[in-house]
Structure formats: structure tokens, C-alpha cells
Amino acid sequence: MDDHHRFMREAIRLAFEGMRDGAGGPFGAVVVKNGKIIGHGNNRVAASNDPTAHAEIVAIREACRHLGHFQLEDCTVYTSCEPCPMCLGAIYWARPKKIFYACTRDDAAAIEFDDDFIYKEFEMPAEERDIPAIPLLRDEALKAFDEWRDMDGKVVY
């Protein structure tokens, strides 16, 4: 458990650092492989004007650059707060083996971050959400999927 605590404390340290630097909200994360941190992140939404620059996304992108690959095989993500839907989705695409988290989505809601609200929106029918999603031109777009299915030499991820 000592290592788990050490890595989580580094994620928490990054949360404090990013918040105090004005980079963004109080969130930090690290990606660990073979006992070594290969990706660091803190929330940088405000500093970079990038709504996707959450701590986990920043850490995953750094770790993937380090590995030269889009998969975080045998990696563990330590994050100072339960991942929001965007970050949990990113973690699934990166495919580490496990996540450790400290604060919860309810704790984030208590300081007025939308994590819990967004999780609840996911459960609504797409056309009734706060940001509605409307179907359009499916038949035309399916032709790209057909071409992908039949393509040789593609990189599958």
C-alpha cells in the first residue's frame, strides 16, 4: 500500500500546484508503469483555454508520448478525484489496468463542478438532454464505416 499512497500523494500535490498556479481546478493525476511515473497532469482548462485539459487527459497524453503508443498497457492511473465522464472515457480508450481515485463526483459537485450533472445527463434520451443530440444523414456516413471494414492494413485500436 505504501507505493499506492506515494503515487496518490503525487496526484494530490499536482492538484494543489495547478490550482495555486491558476492553471485550473484542484485536480491532479499520474500514470504509473512498473513502479515509475510516466505521465503527470493537473487541470489546465483555464490556462490553456482547452475544456479537455483535465488532469487525467493531460497525464494520459504525456504517458502515451513517453511510450510512443496509444495504449497504456499494464499501467495504473492515480487521480485526486473520481474521473468525470470525459476522463473515464479517455481511460477506457487508453486501457490501463486499474484506477485509484481520492475525492468523489459528489465532492466535485459540492464545489460546483459538473461531473455528477454530466453523469446524470448520460442516462437521458439523447434528444431530451440539456445539450440535445439529433440524428442526421446516417446513410451517407455509414459509407465511411463500410470502407473501414473492408480496408487492408488499418491500425485497429
Next chain:
Amino acid sequence: MDDHHRFMREAIRLAFEGMRDGAGGPFGAVVVKNGKIIGHGNNRVAASNDPTAHAEIVAIREACRHLGHFQLEDCTVYTSCEPCPMCLGAIYWARPKKIFYACTRDDAAAIEFDDDFIYKEFEMPAEERDIPAIPLLRDEALKAFDEWRDMDGKVVY
């Protein structure tokens, strides 16, 4: 409807282009504000070794750079496929007013992308998921949230 079709066809064109260039899967997206495209994206996971480089994320980041802001106020997202959980989460953080999508998550599953699988994982208890999430050191991380709550001059997003 003509404009909606025009913008969606540009998203579909980007899907074909990115796939044929070997950048990644057959997915494209544009962000539109006041009748003008301000963000373009195609999937670039393979080319950039970045699992977060989905079409919508790429388009959102370009649009935010263009606006110099982390919010896509009064914008519309056109995407050639229903957003995956990561991209839907990113859209919620960017806060455009509406989404149009062409293919569905079931269409994506039919060509072996994980979108539908990930949506289903979201509904499982965190510790029982394929990538389990384990709580750790919440009390220590909450101190960063307390400091954020009491901070003057922070950028709220």
C-alpha cells in the same frame, strides 16, 4: 436544413479523409458558430499515438483556440458518429448548444469500436468494472477542494 446537411457532409468528408490518410478511424467532426466552421477534426489516434485524439476532441480544441476561450457558446457540433462517452463528456464541458450526429454507437460497435461497451461499463459499480476504480486517500485530497472553495479570483468553468 440545407446548412445542417452541408456541415454534416463536411464532417463525413473529414471522416473519409482521415481514414484514407491512415490518421485513425472513420470519424470526422466540425464545430460551427454563426454559420461558419471554426473547428475541424478527424480521428488521429493512430497518427498521433494519442487515445484522446477523437474527431470531436480535435475539433473542440481547434474551435476553442480560435475563440480564445474554453466555452463553445452558441456553437453546434456536427459529428459523423454519435459521440463516445469521452467525446460526449468533452462536449458537455465545452457547452455548445446542440449536437448533430450521423452513425450510431451500434454502427460503431458493428465495426468493432468500443463506444457501446464503454457506455455499458459506465452503468456498473466502479469497483466491478473491466477497469476497476478504487477509492484511496479521499481525506487528503479534500483539502485541495476546501482551498479551492475559499480561493479569491479563481477562474470558474
